[in-house]
Amino acid sequence: MESTGGLREHKGGLREGGRPGAQGGWPEPRGGLRERKKEATRRALHEAAMRLSVEHGLDEVTVEAIADAAGVSRRTFSNYFGGKEEALLYGGEQRMRALLEEFATRPDDETSWTALRATWRLVHERFGDLDPQWAAQVRLARNHPSVLARQLAHYAEFERALTELIAARDGLPSAGLRHRVMAGAFMTALRVASVTWTEEPSTRSLAEVVEEALAEVAREYR
Template identity: 65%
Template sequence: MESLRERKKEATRRALHRAAIRLTIEHGLDNVTVEAIADAADVSRRTFSNYFAAKEDALLYGDGERMQSLLRTFASRPPNERAWPALRNSLHALMEEVGEPDPEWAAQARLARAHPSVLARQLARWADFERTLAALITERDGLPPESPRPRILAGAFMTTLRIASLAWTDQHPPRSLAAVADEHLNEMSRAFD
């Protein structure tokens, strides 16, 4: 169980994240300052700096939290489940837990594509998640560290999620992210099932 202090810190992170998204949607990333985000979240500039290095990090916080949850879920899957089905089942569990993303998530994805500073940070984070995921797959499957399979599986999974999220933000009329992700993972899984 989290302490009261940890819950308050998490509430501050989420408030800064929501403020960053709202202000960026309203005014555009280039017109939003760290000070404005801090003011909107009712914290000081220094408090903002205690939680995030830059406004781009505050924007991407929710994305990082979802990916951390996905990693935790994958790590807790039954050990006899093969890696690719475990990855897919982890995504399904995450989608059930968080539900269909709200429009802010789609707006955040469009912002990332439109602003190189956000996109660079997002891609760097996804690369970190991919490395962590490859290590989890290596451990799960009892493979030697130099085996390419875990890196290939992790890379294929993360790339497919990235492509699916881009397709989801661009679609008209909109469909659920779960349906779009499954469609993309079905196509990719032909090599892993």
């Protein structure tokens, strides 16, 4: 395989010259030193998987190449991820987990929809520098059924978790139809906005497109 140097700058790609361990744009990892080191390794493997897949195409990228680019062994890769698709989607999953964590801390006097929109803005502030990686991930998922299937499964998992959190805000032990519809509308808005952002030939930011999508469904939940 040819050299895996930095990528050229282009919409939806990764920033030029970024090393897999540079971790630019990622929020500060939590926990003790051991956990921070583990998180740094996960991020390095994810960024290596992203960069190599954009440069060479996912089908041409091996787990060995990803591990080598991240400066770890094949065995170490297997300790963190079950395959290259899992490594590829790690960044997006972290965004969704951060969204769930942040939503659970929103003030009780906010409506659930207001809390969801505020949560999105806060999470985007933390991860916004990684928008080019997000766009690249969306494109790769669209073009590779194995990645898309895994991504949709994760979306469904996060939607179920979000549904339960919305119900909990209403003081209910289990979710009803309203909670499921709200969570589904929110997750669908994020997904459609992400795809639209990667397809439209404009210079709008991901945040602008997401805000427009959320506004389209907002009136029912104000």
